[in-house]
């Protein structure tokens with residue numbers, strides 16, 4: 280029941296292993312008959328003065344036009360006077376919520392079974408303000424900014440997500456016992472939104488305690504919402520519970536219905552071009568993009584094909600203890616479709 | 617071979633379960649013939665204007681005089697215009713390094729075996745500056761401060777600790793890819809100190825990646841040193857790997873040879889006074905205090921008695937799945953001495 284007029288989506292293959300895993304996504308999507316027309320954009324070799332970054336103005340515009348995209352890893356080129364590529368995307372496109380589901384993959388054993396967590400990270404402010412200065416030699420400050428606007432929209436997104444995905448509980452993660460004003464404002468916003476969702480159990484958990492409880496018993500949590508840096512930390516911790524960033528997808532949500540799905544692992548330059556990379560995180564991110572587009576049938580087909588291929592264990596890349604190439608693993612997934 | 621002139625040490629039993637677990641320490645120390653004379657100080661019921669906190673000036677002075685102490689949990693009384701008790705102690709006594717060893721207890725099974733980690737946390741600045749303000753309604757800032765002075769002394773402490781404790785590796789944990797100036801200064805200091813310890817392997821690890829690797833494979837780490845908030849987060853995560861804050865000791869190191877050992881768990885008001893509390897964290901903190909005093913023989917005797925009691929499994933408190941009272945568990949430890 281999917282549309283036959285292709286939907287245009289921006290594709291940032293990215294650097295390092297990016298192009299190889301992006302190729303895997305293209306093949307799997309083709310095998311599943313997904314009607315997507317990719318609008319491919321590479322990281323430029325020069326700083327674009329319009330964006331002050333190695334991302335061109337055209338590539339940002341592509342996401343704004345298509346309203347949907349998929350992004351591989353981008354390593355920020357060494358040098359001065361320009362911004363990190365990932366941060367440029369988040370700030371320029373106003374990608375205010377970063378959603379990272381972490382769930383145990385059947386057949387891939389870690390120390391934890393049945394993990395099923397959703398981290399929702401404020402993605403535009405907090406410790407990522409970029410405001411730092413030296414007061415006197417040997418004394419430096421950085422400024423964390425929390426606004427009602429950004430806190431409300433991410434809290435609203437988290438509760439709406441919980442409700443529409445049949446989730447039972449939202450935990451707001453904070454350190455308001457120390458940062459009473461900043462994290463306090465974040466919590467006030469969560470409190471306010473929680474009142475509109477009496478059917479969702481709501482709790483506040485201090486970040487240190489949250490990390491301790493996550494490693495002891497992740498089943499205590501369901502949806503977690505938090506300021507930027509805590510989200511950065513906790514989403515990686517949660518990914519670790521199920522095997523790491525090579526297996527976990529993410530999707531960035533912006534204003535006006537924009538969604539940029541993203542594999543958040545690194546560009547792994549050491550294995551780039553060797554047909555060894557694991558495309559799972561980018562594939563699962565692609566599935567998140569399809570769900571966002573309401574292409575649910577194909578999303579579920581592709582999701583099952585990935586999960587089943589990993590569960591069977593015959594074709595696995597080296598990071599999962601196997602010896603398959605990226606192309607063999609991709610072919611195995613296509614064969615499941 | 618321990619001295620027979622008793623050494624004076626400050627004891628803060630603290631609130632909630634504090635007095636019960638402090639009683640346990642006193643009994644175990646007596647059973648082991650430790651020549652300590654406790655100088656006991658309770659949290660006051662009124663704010664002392666000289667400290668602007670519920671800690672009296674006399675109790676702070678006691679630590680400065682004795683240079684050594686042991687502290688139970690302290691819940692900051694609700695109210696306004698005074699400071700957190702824990703932070704008052706750290707700042708007034710200049711307790712610049714918080715050392716938290718996390719190791720697997722034989723016979724107490726968690727998902728992780730053979731964990732053996734030391735977290736060393738900068739304890740006086742960073743995100744704990746207390747500097748926050750509202751810029752305009754709905755926009756608040758908090759300020760993180762990193763100084764060369766505090767970073768150097770904690771880095772120096774960490775490398776010296778590694779060397780004197782036969783440790784092989786120090787990992788400096790940071791987020792300098794985002795906070796280039798503040799965390800950058802912290803790393804510069806670690807780099808500088810590391811050069812003086814060529815025999816210790818030194819690495820820098822971004823905090824998000826560190827959390828992911830800790831839950832995947834804690835054996836990758838040995839000694840970890842980091843700014844205040846990261847230390848707060850990572851030390852709790854590490855405690856979670858081996859069973860939680862009820863089982864892990866800590867010791868705060870200050871200038872002029874001051875050491876204040878501390879159980880960092882909460883005061884558990886729900887079970888206070890019921891003879892149900894687990895004194896392990898405070899007991900193991902007491903062992904750290906004894907090692908600091910070079911009372912190594914008695915430290916090891918008490919340590920073994922605690923470990924063996926838990927390993928045998930006959931006497932365990934409810935938090936460890938047993939049904940022993942605090943006094944029975946304490947008696948079992950004394951019987952091992």
Ligand SMILES: CC(C)[C@H](C(=O)O)[C@@H](O)C(=O)O
Nearest residue numbers: 363365366511543793794824
């Ligand atoms: C690469 C880095 C700037 C980034 C972040 O800190 O947000 C990454 O860790 C992530 O989580 O996407």
Ligand SMILES: CC(C)[C@H](C(=O)O)[C@@H](O)C(=O)O
Nearest residue numbers: 456457487700702703848880
């Ligand atoms: C109680 C709280 C202020 C404290 C902290 O954040 O440092 C605690 O979590 C700790 O680790 O000792």
